[in-house]
Amino acid sequence: MSNAHPIPFRAILRHVLLIAGAAVMLAPFIWMISTASKPQTEIFSSELHLIPYRFALAENLREAFAKANLLRFLLNGIIVTVSIFVLQVMVALPAAYALAKLRFFGRETLFALVLFGILIPPQATAVPVFLLLHKAGLLDSYAALVLPFTISVFGIFLMRQFFKTVPDDLVDAARMDGISEFGIVWRVMLPAAIPAVTAFGIFSVVAHWNDYFWPLIVLNSEHLRTPPLAVAHFRNSEAGTSYGPLMAAAMVIIAPLVIAFLFAQRRFIEGITLTGIK
Amino acid sequence: MAQIELSAIRKSFDGNDVLKGIDFRIADGEFISLVGPSGCGKSTLLRIIAGLEPQNSGEVHIDGRPVDGIRPSARNLAMVFQSYALYPHLSTFDNIAVPLRMRRLSAIERLPLLGALLPGRRAKERHIRADIEGIAEQLDIAPLLRRKPGQLSGGQRQRVAVGRAMVREPLAFLFDEPLSNLDAKLRVHMRAELAELHRRLKATFVYVTHDQAEAMTMSSRIAVMMGGELIQAGTPAEIYHEPGDIRVAEFIGSPKINVLPGRIRKDGGVDVPGTALKLTCNAAAGDCRIGVRPERIELGTGPFSGTVIHLENLGAEAFVHLAVEGTGSRLIARLADVRHLPAMASSVAFGFAPDAVRLFDPAGKRIELRLEQAERIREPAHV
Numbered sequence: 001m002s003n004a005h006p007i008p009f010r011a012i013l014r015h016v017l018l019i020a021g022a023a024v025m026l027a028p029f030i031w032m033i034s035t036a037s038k039p040q041t042e043i044f045s046s047e048l049h050l051i052p053y054r055f056a057l058a059e060n061l062r063e064a065f066a067k068a069n070l071l072r073f074l075l076n077g078i079i080v081t082v083s084i085f086v087l088q089v090m091v092a093l094p095a096a097y098a099l100a101k102l103r104f105f106g107r108e109t110l111f112a113l114v115l116f117g118i119l120i121p122p123q124a125t126a127v128p129v130f131l132l133l134h135k136a137g138l139l140d141s142y143a144a145l146v147l148p149f150t151i152s153v154f155g156i157f158l159m160r161q162f163f164k165t166v167p168d169d170l171v172d173a174a175r176m177d178g179i180s181e182f183g184i185v186w187r188v189m190l191p192a193a194i195p196a197v198t199a200f201g202i203f204s205v206v207a208h209w210n211d212y213f214w215p216l217i218v219l220n221s222e223h224l225r226t227p228p229l230a231v232a233h234f235r236n237s238e239a240g241t242s243y244g245p246l247m248a249a250a251m252v253i254i255a256p257l258v259i260a261f262l263f264a265q266r267r268f269i270e271g272i273t274l275t276g277i278k
Numbered sequence: 279m280a281q282i283e284l285s286a287i288r289k290s291f292d293g294n295d296v297l298k299g300i301d302f303r304i305a306d307g308e309f310i311s312l313v314g315p316s317g318c319g320k321s322t323l324l325r326i327i328a329g330l331e332p333q334n335s336g337e338v339h340i341d342g343r344p345v346d347g348i349r350p351s352a353r354n355l356a357m358v359f360q361s362y363a364l365y366p367h368l369s370t371f372d373n374i375a376v377p378l379r380m381r382r383l384s385a386i387e388r389l390p391l392l393g394a395l396l397p398g399r400r401a402k403e404r405h406i407r408a409d410i411e412g413i414a415e416q417l418d419i420a421p422l423l424r425r426k427p428g429q430l431s432g433g434q435r436q437r438v439a440v441g442r443a444m445v446r447e448p449l450a451f452l453f454d455e456p457l458s459n460l461d462a463k464l465r466v467h468m469r470a471e472l473a474e475l476h477r478r479l480k481a482t483f484v485y486v487t488h489d490q491a492e493a494m495t496m497s498s499r500i501a502v503m504m505g506g507e508l509i510q511a512g513t514p515a516e517i518y519h520e521p522g523d524i525r526v527a528e529f530i531g532s533p534k535i536n537v538l539p540g541r542i543r544k545d546g547g548v549d550v551p552g553t554a555l556k557l558t559c560n561a562a563a564g565d566c567r568i569g570v571r572p573e574r575i576e577l578g579t580g581p582f583s584g585t586v587i588h589l590e591n592l593g594a595e596a597f598v599h600l601a602v603e604g605t606g607s608r609l610i611a612r613l614a615d616v617r618h619l620p621a622m623a624s625s626v627a628f629g630f631a632p633d634a635v636r637l638f639d640p641a642g643k644r645i646e647l648r649l650e651q652a653e654r655i656r657e658p659a660h661v
Contacts, residue, residue: 167361167363169359169360169361169362169363170361170363170365172325172328172330172350172357172359172363173357173359173363173364173365173442174365174376175330175349175350175351176328176330176350176351176355176356176357176377177351177376177377177380177442178349178351178352178377178380178381179351179376179380188365191365191366191367191368192366192367194367
């Protein structure tokens with residue numbers, strides 16, 4: 001009889017814990033949406049309520065777009081993240097192919113160096129890279145935002161691991177068919193590796209869209225600012241911190257990421273299921 | 279159509295000699311099987327012919343032209359791989375089209391969007407389409423042209439891989455264990471289909487397999503490789519009936535050839551322990567090994583006796599495993615008539631005709647025999 005309602009205690013506990021974790025993760029996000037929807041008076045009121053008495057999202061958005069050139073900053077974000085990702089793929093795929101499929105002297109040493117490169121935090125190289133860009137006269141430009149990230153050792157590592165799983169026969173068949181080595185990278189390996197490239201794309205785009213540290217130190221001009229800098233701008237503006245528009249702006253700059261992620265996630269899962277079915 | 283000539287091919291990986299000097303000539307239009315146990319270097323040899331692997335020394339000539347250092351595609355050979363190696367993101371049609379597009383279209387014409395605008399491209403694509411449809415018709419894969427490899431069965435993928443090889447009209451076809459991923463029934467079917475394809479195309483086929491049944495049934499000649507060396511080449515019948523080396527004798531034929539320990543007397547006569555055979559040879563006195571195929575063992579009569587330790591009845595034929603009395607060795611006899619099988623654990627007399635014997639020296643090399651015409655095998659001396 002006791003088995004009539006087989007909802008074990010452990011399953012309930014598991015879900016309670018998971019829901020609690022999700023709530024902690026989502027709380028700031030929900031608070032952001034809530035604040036972005038409140039008028040200034042409600043934001044500073046002492047009582048705590050999530051749903052505003054008067055919806056002011058449109059006002060806040062209007063003010064956010066009026067105060068700062070948000071569209072321009074979004075565009076900057078897109079230019080920078082897309083350039084970084086494209087260049088990373090252009091470097092990482094041939095490098096990963098060579099490390100995974102070609103036999104040459106010193107391959108294992110090179111791969112060990114790649115692994116070693118993953119261990120180095122970007123902050124450690126920030127000063128030398130900054131000086132390098134200064135000497136090259138590239139500070140305060142798109143190039144300063146993009147160039148330091150074009151070689152992603154993580155990307156090389158990830159793609160190399162994936163290429164290892166592509167059968168050698170496929171590469172040999174391509175060679176018999178007359179496809180050049182670079183052709184094999186782009187016409188055979190890339191299509192086979194779409195799920196891995198998508199996964200890498202999520203990491204790369206999220207990391208560089210949200211990057212605050214590097215743009216902050218290499219940029220001066222307002223028109224080059226990336227989205228996180230733009231949000232910070234609201235806080236520092238002479239008129240005092242206006243939280244409503246700030247949160248509205250934060251929502252706007254997060255939106256593309258969320259949308260892109262939802263799209264990529266679908267492709268991502270598709271890729272995984274495609275390789276799973278046989 | 280091409281002849282392929284290999285001279286003194288050597289290859290080593292990390293100091294391991296994989297090929298130890300292979301000399302071999304493949305005639306125009308031949309169906310050659312390279313057989314041997316795994317690790318004997320047969321696939322490496324095929325890859326050297328294809329140009330996928332450079333040899334350490336030696337030369338490959340195709341139609342009298344040295345091809346060493348020439349890229350795989352420029353050798354104009356086609357290869358079918360064990361895993362079929364179809365491009366998973368392309369349809370069957372596009373898979374077969376790849377070698378044609380690579381050869382007939384220029385680099386600019388191959389560009390995804392721009393290429394389609396160029397004037398010559400459409401006419402060339404029309405030719406490619408016609409060629410592929412012709413091939414698809416021949417191989418019976420026309421309805422599959424729009425499917426992706428993931429949606430095809432093993433046998434269909436196999437055909438597509440053959441189609442991709444055929445469409446370029448190569449000088450020779452190279453097959454690397456193409457049937458080993460198929461189930462047993464389909465394998466037998468594809469065997470017939472490949473042999474039929476060879477008869478129709480009259481092209482040179484080089485076929486690598488570890489399955490001696492495939493080699494025996496399809497090829498015009500078999501080359502047996504062991505430990506990086508080519509031991510013997512000949513027609514399937516020659517390889518089966520006149521093996522030059524005990525390793526060849528043991529590798530070809532299922533069940534394996536029976537090997538009994540023997541001795542060569544000073545006068546050239548040959549003894550199985552306790553029994554003299556009606557044979558003489560010119561070899562020096564000493565130990566030797568006597569090979570007899572299972573189907574040449576005659577049960578019921580003969581100077582030897584053994585105990586039945588295992589029976590395998592396959593319906594059309596049966597294999598009787600015997601422990602030979604006096605020697606401790608085991609052998610297998612093939613019975614064509616399954617209705618009269620000896621009982622398990624019973625003692626059976628058996629013998630074999632002198633001309634069924636293949637004699638090998640302790641190193642495994644074949645020893646030529648002379649038959650003594652006059653009498654049959656003598657009765658055992660001690661009985």
